[in-house]
Amino acid sequence: MVGEWQASIAPPQMADWVTIAACLVAAAMSMRAAARGTSAAFERHFWQFAAGLLVLLAINELLDLHTLITIAGRTHAKAFGWYGAHRAAQYAFVIALSGVAAMAGLAxxxxxxxxxxxxxxxxxxxxxxxxxxxxxAASFHHLDDFLGGRTFRIDWSSVPEMVGIGIVASAAAIYPRTPDMDAS
Known part of the structure; x- marks a missing residue:
């Protein structure tokens, strides 16, 4: 199982390194927002959590952990004889994950x-x-075909993720300073 996975970017692509760098820069900006923030503990903790999450995203991008999880799931399905029904299990997983994500988003x-x-x-x-x-995670082949392909020498697979990271970094950059810090 693990023989199919490499704990590194394989094959190395510039887009992967740019995504890792963007995550780490956004994490640093989030920590800066936490340090300069208001007296609201919730907001300070939010920015600290955001920084930690961005570091985890960078680690995932570097080590390709999502591929390891996919390989483990495929191996489990084959070993226990339900690989023929993996699409139904995948569908149920995505539906459940969507429900949890929607509830978490509302919360x-x-x-x-x-x-x-x-x-x-x-x-x-x-x-x-x-x-x-x-x-x-849904592994929609049409999405994989579009995002995995190159058009005009652009690797589209990292663009949606980079947009989200950019939004978080921009939010951290515009997060206000405390009134005491502006006076100094």
Missing amino acids: ILWLTRRADHAVRLAVVGFAFIGLFALLR
Whole structure:
């Protein structure tokens, strides 16, 4: 099982390294937002959580962990004789994951209803990243064909993820300083 997976970017592509760098820059910007933020503990914790999540995304991109999970699932399905029904299991997984994501999204929107607009914008960025990850988890071949292909020498597979990361980074950049910090 693990023989099919390599703990590295395989094959190395510039888009992967750019995505990793973008995640790490956005994580640093999120930590900066947490440090300069208001006295609201929730917002400070939100930005710290955002930074941690972005670091985890960078690690996943570097180690290709989502491929390892896919290989493990395929191996399990073959070993226990239900690989022939893997599409139905995949469909049920995506539906369940979509439901959980929708409920989590609504909960997060409710929790951030009084937060600064930059926090809510970051939530939109993470929702964009999450939607893209959900679509990839569904393994829609049409999406894979489009995103995996190259048009005009652009690797489209990282564009949706980069947009979400960019939204989070932009939100961290516009997050306001405390009034005491602006006076100094």
